[in-house]
Each structure stands twice: as structure tokens, then as C-alpha cells.
Amino acid sequence: MPELTDINYIKQIMTKHGFHVSKALGQNFLINPTVCPRIAELGNAKENFGILEIGTGVGVLTKELAKRAEKVVAIELDNKLFPILNETLAEFNNIKIIHGDAMKINLKKIISEEFENLQVAVCANLPYYITSPLIMRLLEEKLPIKTITIMVQKEAGQRLCAPVRSRESGAVTVAVAYYGEAKKLFDVTRGSFLPAPNVDSMVMQIKLYAEQHWHVQDENLFFKIIKIGFSQRRKQLCSVLANYFHMPKTDMLSVFEQANILFNTRIEALTMPELVNLSNILAENLKN
Ligand code: SAM
Numbered sequence: 001m002p003e004l005t006d007i008n009y010i011k012q013i014m015t016k017h018g019f020h021v022s023k024a025l026g027q028n029f030l031i032n033p034t035v036c037p038r039i040a041e042l043g044n045a046k047e048n049f050g051i052l053e054i055g056t057g058v059g060v061l062t063k064e065l066a067k068r069a070e071k072v073v074a075i076e077l078d079n080k081l082f083p084i085l086n087e088t089l090a091e092f093n094n095i096k097i098i099h100g101d102a103m104k105i106n107l108k109k110i111i112s113e114e115f116e117n118l119q120v121a122v123c124a125n126l127p128y129y130i131t132s133p134l135i136m137r138l139l140e141e142k143l144p145i146k147t148i149t150i151m152v153q154k155e156a157g158q159r160l161c162a163p164v165r166s167r168e169s170g171a172v173t174v175a176v177a178y179y180g181e182a183k184k185l186f187d188v189t190r191g192s193f194l195p196a197p198n199v200d201s202m203v204m205q206i207k208l209y210a211e212q213h214w215h216v217q218d219e220n221l222f223f224k225i226i227k228i229g230f231s232q233r234r235k236q237l238c239s240v241l242a243n244y245f246h247m248p249k250t251d252m253l254s255v256f257e258q259a260n261i262l263f264n265t266r267i268e269a270l271t272m273p274e275l276v277n278l279s280n281i282l283a284e285n286l287k288n
Contacts (some may be wrong), residue, residue: 004060004088005033007194013058017083021195025078026127030284032155032192039203040064042185043123043149045072050115052145054102054124056081059088059124066092067162073100073114081188094227103130107143124185125151128197132156132172139179139208148206149185157202175223177272178216180200181210214276221286222279231269237267245286255285 002009009030017215021027030036039061045051045068056062058081060249065072072095091096097112098105111120122138122145131152136150152160155259161182163169188201199230216222225241232240242252253263259278263268
């Protein structure tokens with residue numbers, strides 16, 4: 001069978017099945033032959049691992065994952081791709097493709113039913129319109145996942161992998177740093193896709209902490225501080241939080257003093273330990 005990175009073959013198989021790519025579903029299929037093997041190898045597609053893939057397209061990454069991992073379970077929203085996948089992935093008996101929306105489907109159930117006795121990793125060339133919400137979903141649900149290795153829009157990737165105390169960081173940077181360690185793996189040019197998107201991309205990886213790494217007393221409060229703080233990142237965090245929690249400014253100043261943070265600090269100037277400490281001290285103060 002011709003390679004799934006062969007443009008002529010992809011076009012031919014799409015025509016045969018009357019398939020047209022959907023921009024709305026973020027359908028930019030990988031045609032650079034070096035990219036999928038690299039994602040699979042760096043993304044833990046290996047013995048004793050089950051891989052959860054989001055969005056199969058015509059199966060180019062699915063195939064590389066299935067060559068290396070025990071089992072691949074892929075979630076694909078576009079049912080028009082299924083006749084194509086029946087053909088392109090016919091030689092594999094360790095792939096299961098589930099029709100559904102990765103934002104809504106019960107991932108916990110899929111993982112526990114499909115990957116019994118296997119370690120689990122996520123690998124995907126993500127549809128970019130759901131990058132942040134999907135990453136947040138994978139993290140917040142505390143799924144038993146070792147690594148998330150994903151292709152994302154370069155700009156989004158830079159934000160996700162930025163150090164917490166930096167200009168590029170945002171609420172999502174802190175959220176990722178709360179659950180694991182993120183790093184960039186490699187760049188991917190727009191010419192590596194069919195059709196070519198008008199942005200460049202990168203592959204990044206989040207290594208999830210096996211246990212709670214940051215000792216946050218009240219997770220809800222921590223994420224509220226992050227959300228509200230970054231939504232007004234140019235303002236002094238002390239004022240932003242005093243307003244939000246309807247606390248007298250002097251009380252919030254005292255919280256900042258207890259946390260050893262200067263009153264005029266902006267959220268983007270705080271490190272992860274400082275944010276955790278601030279959240280824990282505020283939690284204590286809100287109880288009183
Ligand atoms: N993995 C393939 C590749 O690398 O060529 C396809 C990647 S393409 C960027 C994204 C894929 O995700 C498409 O096949 C698209 O139909 C699918 N998709 C889009 N939204 C989805 C969703 N909410 N849930 C599951 N799959 C989705």
C-alpha cells in the first residue's frame with residue numbers, strides 16, 4: 001500500500017470516497033514523512049503502552065502509533081473518514097476507532113475499558129480549534145496518563161511551554177505547570193500538511209506528575225486566582241483579588257505581606273511556588 005504521506009495517494013483515496021476536508025474540523029493532514037514516526041517514538045508508542053489518539057484524519061499518525069504500541073484507541077468526530085480508515089488501516093488489528101467528540105466523550109471509561117494493564121499516553125495532531133480546552137480536559141480529569149505528546153499551533157505551544165514567570169505565560173501555562181512538565185520537542189513547518197495551514201506548528205510534550213506535586217489546599221481557589229489574575233494581567237494582583245473576593249484592600253495587603261509578595265506585583269511576575277503559597281494563605285484568610 002502506498003504511504004499515507006503520499007499526496008497523490010491521499011487525494012486519490014479522498015476522491016474515491018467523495019471526501020472533502022473540513023476547515024471547521026481543523027483537518028490539516030500530515031504529509032511530511034518524518035513527523036509521525038518522531039511523534040510516535042517520542043510519545044511513548046512502545047511495548048506495554050496503550051495510545052489514545054485524538055483525530056485520525058486518514059490514519060497517518062494512527063498507523064505509526066500502531067506499529068509501535070500494544071494498542072491504539074483513536075477518537076474521530078468526522079464519520080465521513082471512517083470508510084477511508086477501513087481501507088488505510090486494514091492491516092492492523094490493534095487499532096480501535098471510536099466515533100465521537102473528544103470534548104464530550106467519556107475518556108475515563110474509554111481508558112479503563114480499553115487499556116487494562118497498559119500504561120497510557122496521548123498522542124495527537126490536534127484540531128487547533130480545541131487545543132486549550134482539550135488539554136485542560138485531559139489534565140483536569142486527572143486521567144491515568146503518563147505523557148501527552150501533541151502537535152499544536154506554534155504560538156499556542158510557546159505559551160503552553162513557557163516558564164510560569166514570563167511574558168509569554170498565561171493561565172493555561174500555569175495550569176499545565178500545575179499538572180506536569182511541558183517542553184517543546186520540535187518545530188513543524190506549514191508545508192508539512194495537506195492542506196497547508198497559514199500558521200506554523202510545533203510538537204510538544206507534557207509529562208504528567210504521577211502524584212499531586214504542588215501542595216495546594218484549595219484547587220478551586222488556586223485556579224480562580226490564576227484565571228482572574230491573568231484576565232487582568234497588567235494590573236496589580238493585590239487590587240484585582242481584593243475586588244474579586246470583595247475584601248478590603250488592607251486585608252488583601254496583609255495576605256500579600258504574609259506571602260512575602262510586594263503589594264504592586266503583577267501575576268506574571270510570580271513563580272509557581274509563590275502562586276501556591278499565595279493561594280494557601282488566601283484560603284486560610286477566607287476561612288476566618
Ligand atoms: N492525525 C491526522 C493527521 O495527523 O494527519 C489528522 C489531524 S487533523 C489536524 C485533526 C483531526 O481531528 C481531523 O481528522 C478532525 O476530523 C478531527 N477532529 C476535529 N474535531 C474533533 C473532535 N472534537 N473530536 C475528535 N476528533 C476531532
